[in-house]
Amino acid sequence: MPTSLRLAVAEFRNRPGRAALPGVALVVGVACLLAALMLSDAMVRATNEGAPAVPAGVDLVVRPPLFGTTAVLDQATADRVAQVAGVTVAQPIREVRADLLLDGGRAGDRRATADIEPDRADLHRVPILEGRSPGSDGEIAIDRVTAYEHGLKPGASVRVADAAGRPLDVVVRGITKRGSLGEEPMIVVGEGLAAKLGGTPRVEAIYVLGGDRAAVARAAGEGLPVDTRAEIAAEPPDNDLAAVLLPFSILALATSVFVASATYRAVYAQRQRHTALLRCLGAHRGPLVWANLFEALLTGAVAGVVGAVLGGSVAWLLARLFDGTGLSSLLGAVELSPPLLPAVGQLVIGVVTAATLSAFAAVRPALAAARISPLAALRTSEGQTPDQAVVRRRRIFGIVLVAAAALMGGLGVLAQGSLAAIFLVLFSGITAVFGLFGVLGPVVVPALGRIFGTVASRFGGAQWKLAAAEVRRVPQRSASVAMPLLLAAAMVTFFAVTVGSAQRMEDEFSNEPRPDAVVADSGGRALAGGVGAAANRPEAALTVVLHGVEAEQRDAEGHTFPTQVVGADPEPLRDWLKGHHVAADDFAPGAVLLEEWYAERFGAQVGRPFTVEGLPGGPRTATVVGTFTGSVLDDADVVLAEPDLAPASKVLVAFDPGADPAAYEAGVRAALAGSPTVLVKTKAETTAQNQRYLDLGIVMLMVLLGLSVAVAVTGIGTALTISVQERRKELALRRALGVTKGGLQGGVVAEAVLLSLVGVLGGGLFGLVYAELTLAAVGVFAWPTAAVLPLLVGGAGVVVLAVLAAFGPARGASRIRPAAGLAAG
Helix, strand or coil: CCHHHHHHHHHHHHCHHHHHHHHHHHHHHHHHHHHHHHHHHHHHHHHHHHCCCCCCCCCEEECCCCCCCCCCCCHHHHHHHHCCCCEEEEEEEEEEEECEEEECCEECCCCEEEEEECCCHHHCCCCEEEECCCCCCCEEEEEHHHHHHHCCCCCCEEEEECCCCCEEEEEEEEEECCCCECCECEEEEEHHHHHHHCCCCEEEEEEEEECCHHHHHHHHCCCCCEEEHHHHHCCCCCCCCHHHHHHHHHHHHHHHHHHHHHHHHHHHHHCHHHHHHHHHCCCCHHHHHHHHHHHHHHHHHHHHHHHHHHHHHHHHHHHHHHHHHCHHHHHCCCCCCCCCCCCHHHHHHHHHHHHHHHHHHHHHHHHHHHHCCHHHHHCCHHHCCCCHHHHHHHHHHHHHHHHHHHHHHHHHHHCCCCHHHHHHHHHHHHHHHHHHHHHCHHHHHHHHHHHHHHHHHHHHCHHHHHHHHHHHHCHHHHHHHHHHHHHHHHHHHHHHHHHHHHHHHHHHHCCCCCCCEEEEECCCCCCCCHHHHHHCCCCEEEEEEEEEEEEEEECCCCCEEEEEEEECCHHHHHHHHHHCCCCCCCCCCCEEEEEHHHHHHCCCCCCCEEEECCCCCCCEEEEEEEEECHHHHCCCCEEECCCCCCCCCEEEEEECCCCCHHHHHHHHHHHCCCCCCEEEEEHHHHHHHHHHHHHHHHHHHHHHHHHHHHHHHHHHHHHHHHHHHHCHHHHHHHHHCCCCHHHHHHHHHHHHHHHHHHHHHHHHHHHHHHHHHHHHHCCCCCCCCCCHHHHHHHHHHHHHHHHHHCHHHHHHHHCCCHHHHHHCC
């Protein structure tokens, strides 16, 4: 056996605990990687298995037109294909929009997409998880996410709205394998029920049985691709969801390498007397370096096996966490159950990855340990003094980097509004992290620890001062432990503050006034006559009824644009616009108001005639009497003084000062109990919904960055373990002087809390500064705003994890006997 390998095995045999310490972070890192792979596989598998599949009996599929073509896939296409020789069936596969009445028997603002299954059972394409496909009428199948959120099972009764908005009782016959799409329900209906839902079905494909491919393609027309079932089945699956977790697991792995490298450095420092003796006995540097690398490979392989075995449990916990926070519903996959044990391929990935990264992390510490001269290594740690020239050069380099970062940040602010400003701030942040916490980390981290320790000692006693002193005793190790926590905290804070401040600026300083509430039908149906009266409640200061219609307007170049044209009673509309500071005194029959951008796009001028095309009864020509901001009239483009242009489509409402939006919404809903598809959308509700999505984004970022935080916290545990080993005599002396076991344990826990606070609060402050710099670089100056509760919960969670990581070292410190500790050499 080579000498290097014998030395590596001997170290594992003699001091297995110390040899395995660097692998702790790799265990967590590999567990996070395998969890991400296993959970991603489960998500992708659930998505792909739930996607509609071409039935086995189908020979050819006519698919939607290619981008940029004018071909149309419709019933006429199916009729042409059906005439081809040899074709026995040409079945259009359609979908239609529908209203599920689930929330208190009323429609939601997100309409369902209903796949219409043909009457022929052999042409059903949506896979069913529980129950069966629905029959032609009176039955539906519902996606698994919506079923999960509303507690629906096969046999449950629900309601859908028919073409007139009246409720229809239907039975849930099945739960589909697929999930919802961005919280939009996905249901399956039969031909009979689809005919009652109204709307215009969209043809997604045409299933063809029999016939020649070339003949079917000619009949379908140019621009409509015709593929075989085998070709469609061979198309690669959608793996987009896998990209959600993988980058964060790679970041966790990078963190584990950083922590493992710092741990190797500390372990090799503990063994430097042993290394010096080997050098004095004639050992060369090369075999010693190789011995350390072989040991690292062995440590990594063991860590890879353990981490891979734990990966399934971590994936299962992540799946439950996603369910609990609502993230799984947003991603369209709930109640995932990844396997608890990895496959052979995943196990190999874990072992190879951990062994490789472990060896990589050990290279620099191993070379540094082998370069120490025997005489220097034989000195006691108390006798060692750092090379002041090296320290001075390091500090100068760090100060230069920080100054360069400040300069780039200042230039970014001066160049505000340009692309260069964003890049300047980005590189400023990278340089500042490297300078402040990389090069100057041994200075900055102990200084922060001293500040926090001084403050905490006023409440917790002297052990906090001792904890701060321990952070300063080995500054390089403290900086290495705090760095990953700091980066994670900085990224979360940066995202939360940037998005939160931008949203607040939009809410407070937007020059686009909007209605306080909009009453409209979820499916665009005409409003009944009683809706206007129901909307005119005591909370409303102004109301105006709009009669909308969709039109196509052609510009001078021949391009057509969809146009939202509304008609309104002139007097209420003038009052509405006056209340929103829009001059419309001349708005009367024969006049037209245009949205500002729309008027500019079509070259319309006030006082000149303008023709509106595509209206019921023919085009209208009217005199332009003014312009308005589209948001004032809920994104209308053209306003005519014609209340009989179309049936009433929406009611805009402005509240009295101090009115309760929730009370108004409840009152209108109660008055319109017989109209379940009429929605009341208040500005406050829209703001709350936007805030919910922002909070979900922050929670998702915190959960995924939590993988890196978990790895970083193991660094605190390993650093404290090594610290306890190095301070056996000091801790024994404390016990001899009367410090209790609880006092020693509290001191070790205090060190963990200080290190976690340095990372969380230091990173939070850094993220806050660069969030403000980013806002300034884009030309926005605002006080920082963020969702505070998720940040506080996340910070408290990090501190709790640090305390848990300190439990083992604290217990070890309390078990040191004074006599044995003082006798240790």
